[in-house]
Amino acid sequence: MLGLSLKYHHDKTNELLENLRWIQEKRRKYWKLSLHCTDYLVPKTLSNGPLFTDESKLYWHAFATNEKRDQLYYRRLNYALKATLSKATVKDSNLKYVLLSERLIDVKRFDLIDRKNFIRKIMQFLRKQQELEVVCLEGLQVSKIEGFDILTSLSSSSFYVRFLYIWRFFQKNEYSIPRESDGLYKFDPYFWLNAIGNFRFLETISVNYSCVASDSGHVILQLANVLGPNWKWLQLLCQEDEIPDTFNERGEKNSVTIPDDTWIEVRKYSPKLKVQIFMIGIPHYDQHKKFLTANILVETFSLATNLQFVYDKPCFIDCTLKTIYLWYHRTLVQLHINLWNHREFIDAHLRLIFARLPNLKFFEYIGQVQDFVTILTMCCQIKYGVTRPELVHLQIPKPADKENHWLSKIHCYLNSLKEDFEKLEVKFVVDLYPF
Structure with a gap:
């Protein structure tokens, strides 16, 4: 939205956009942590992490920071976005970056018709861009089909896109899709790879772990094969609902562990690749180890645990640190450990x-x-x-x-x-x- 509004400023939305800028600059004092049906406000004492966008900095420490806004705010915000997109799609443009994030847009609040029109306008706008270098779509939580369509709309800038940020771009449990005629859901993270297959000059991609995980390792291998030596950074978001070898309410696997040998093969295609791992709301070592293998070239490791309102069992953070010492002592440059009210x-x-x-x-x-x-x-x-x-x-x-x-x-x-x-x-x- 910021990338759009800098280029196309709608007269009727001046006041709202000023409010948005104020919100961005406002010092955040609380993390809002949703647990079951209750929201907890946690005092914020954290500095923002060194990722590219404000949204990446927001998720660096993993908890939504802005206070809950009322319905009027979202109605005005959605109106401003639709007005901006409508104007943008009828004019020639040559932007370098586009930022669309859940901090500014809540897609879930659109009705079915408005949502369809919104996705269509985004696609129209992206198709008109010829030289986009930075694309941020974090937290939109669109459906698989919507996400595929949005990513394929970037094809006009395929030779220019260098940075793609899509943490939490897809809805939860959207990595399992029905295949063939039986209607059964089978784990398949390949679908989105076809959408970015032409981005051969990508240097940085941030994505949920589930999006690149497969039993055979072919997903991330295919990605490395496409991007080749240009690929420098992979930022993996690891969340509690994506822990490998755990199951969702439909009985489907949330994710699988990327085989260790796969990382060795990845380096053959992308020798400059460094991995940044962000574990969000995952307190226990037996959960951490499902994401980790010895041959990942981990440059950054960030661990943020939730508040422990009930102390059910030890977390064994010391075992997590021992694993880091053993496997990543040559590669690790940044270490961030956030232990919220831990008793260890x-x-x-x-x-x-x-x-x-x-x-x-x-x-x-x-x-x-x-x-x-x-x-x-x-x-x-x-x-x-x-x-x-x-x-x-x-x-x-x-x-x-x-x-x-x-x-x-x-x-x-x-x-x-x-x-x-x-x-x-x-x-x-x-x-x-x-x-």
């Missing part, structure tokens, strides 16, 4: 992170730190050259019984290392948050 202490592993991950440049941790010695150890490892990160950002809960002593002790020690860290060009930040 991982101080021993925090002290080992820099020693076990020598190439780590960015480390962000939100969660419990039991002992001040943990922070002291991490600082000493940096000072004495065990590692040379660019940014370390720790956000820890404020202990109610000793908050002043804890805070002053940390700041005093960091101030004593200020000159050393400046010479090393290292930024080390510790924040406290009430929780």
Whole structure:
């Protein structure tokens, strides 16, 4: 919508678009977490992650940030979008990027006729573009057929598209489709590959894990074969309803694990490829390991767990970290761990992170730190050259019984290392948050 509105500004929507810009710039204070029938507002203490679009930054930490808006807002917003698209489809244009996201558009709120017209107008607009380089369709949650049609509408820009962001582009459980005449649902993620088969110069693609997972590994192999050496980044979103070898309410598999040998074959086609893995709302190690294999060239690993309102069983985050140390110690550059109100202490592993991950440049941790010695150890490892990160950002809960002593002790020690860290060009930040 931003890409469209910058080019085609509709007179009747000035006020609304101003509100949209205000919403984007507004400092977000809460994560809205939907659990069953209840929405929980969680204090936001996280910085946005280094992905390209605002939407990617939004999902970096995985929880919808904007407050719930009323029906009038969505009606005005949908009107503004339809007016903008109507004007855009009758004029020549040559945009470089298009951003369509659920933050601005809620497709589910259209009735059947308006939804059909909306998809048709998007397709008409995209067909007119000749030099699109960045396409963001995150969170639209369209049907399989709608998504296929939208992606194929980009064919006019197929030689120009470099960045394609389609996290949560398809509706949930849309990866299983009826095949042949029996009407039975069978797992088949191949359908969307045909839609981007001509994007031979894609460098970055963000997609749900389920979209590239298959028993044989042929989906991601075919993608690597098409994109070849131009392919540099694969951003995989791993969600709880896509855990491999689990089943949905219809008895269908949510996903399967990509075979480990497949990643070796992928590198033959795309030797520059690096993988960024984002696990959202998945707290347990036995769930994490279903997504991971040894030969993935993981450059970024981001783990964000949900709040634990009921402590049913240990999560064994330490086992997840051991797996990362073992498999990705040569490739991992960014590590983000967000443990919301977790009851497990991982101080021993925090002290080992820099020693076990020598190439780590960015480390962000939100969660419990039991002992001040943990922070002291991490600082000493940096000072004495065990590692040379660019940014370390720790956000820890404020202990109610000793908050002043804890805070002053940390700041005093960091101030004593200020000159050393400046010479090393290292930024080390510790924040406290009430929780």
